[in-house]
Amino acid sequence: GAVVSQHPSWVICKSGTSVKIECRSLDFQATTMFWYRQFPKQSLMLMATSNEGSKATYEQGVEKDKFLINHASLTLSTLTVTSAHPEDSSFYICSARRTYFNYGYTFGSGTRLTVV
Amino acid sequence: GQNIDQPTEMTATEGAIVQINCTYQTSGFNGLFWYQQHAGEAPTFLSYNVLDGLEEKGRFSSFLSRSKGYSYLLLKELQMKDSASYLCAVRALNAGNNRKLIWGLGTSLAVNP
Numbered sequence: 001g002a003v004v005s006q007h008p009s010w011v012i013c014k015s016g017t018s019v020k021i022e023c024r025s026l027d028f029q030a031t032t033m034f035w036y037r038q039f040p041k042q043s044l045m046l047m048a049t050s051n052e053g054s055k056a057t058y059e060q061g062v063e064k065d066k067f068l069i070n071h072a073s074l075t076l077s078t079l080t081v082t083s084a085h086p087e088d089s090s091f092y093i094c095s096a097r098r099t100y101f102n103y104g105y106t107f108g109s110g111t112r113l114t115v116v
Numbered sequence: 117g118q119n120i121d122q123p124t125e126m127t128a129t130e131g132a133i134v135q136i137n138c139t140y141q142t143s144g145f146n147g148l149f150w151y152q153q154h155a156g157e158a159p160t161f162l163s164y165n166v167l168d169g170l171e172e173k174g175r176f177s178s179f180l181s182r183s184k185g186y187s188y189l190l191l192k193e194l195q196m197k198d199s200a201s202y203l204c205a206v207r208a209l210n211a212g213n214n215r216k217l218i219w220g221l222g223t224s225l226a227v228n229p
Contacts, residue, residue: 006158013191035218042201042221043203043219043220044159044219044220045219046216046217046219049216084120090158093158093159104162105149106161107158107159107160107219109157109158110156110157110158112156
């Protein structure tokens with residue numbers, strides 16, 4: 001149990017275009033979804049935290065107008081990278097915290113974004 | 117401030133035991149996690165400690181001392197597939213009582229035959 005499905009696994013896009021990444025909790029309800037970015041050989045950097053039905057809370061330095069997060073239901077959260085630039089190329093990972101589950105965080109499989 | 121330290125790299129031999137240390141300085145401590153991450157993949161959960169002591173789960177054990185701000189992950193009977201990055205993460209409660217995970221930079225473990 002506790003599976004988070006993340007799509008796409010990898011995507012290549014042109015500069016200036018937008019890319020949407022989806023994370024779905026398949027067998028549990030995710031009250032909170034965390035979105036991370038990871039550069040090569042670096043640790044996970046939290047971008048934002050989203051709770052179902054409310055606006056996401058962004059970490060300092062993360063542009064909320066560039067990284068749009070929607071958490072419309074207990075099983076789906078999306079991250080849209082708008083007007084992507086090469087410096088946005090990174091590994092994006094979502095993580096869900098289960099409702100009524102004290103400490104479990106389940107990660108999606110990650111999305112490798114390359115902006116050319 | 118919030119800070120987590122762990123060694124950058126470690127090397128060990130197949131079949132041996134290795135201990136990966138993690139020290140932290142955080143306010144509002146609310147648990148410590150260890151995750152394993154293979155290159156290009158998402159992290160997978162290994163262990164969770166919130167009280168002092170040792171938690172054992174098969175070949176993996178994790179220890180916590182809250183007074184010392186210290187944890188370690190112990191891997192026994194090392195296998196080649198254990199070559200990965202091991203991430204220490206501390207959950208902290210902020211002023212608004214919201215939980216947040218603070219991640220270390222990870223320890224890259226190489227297991228040699």
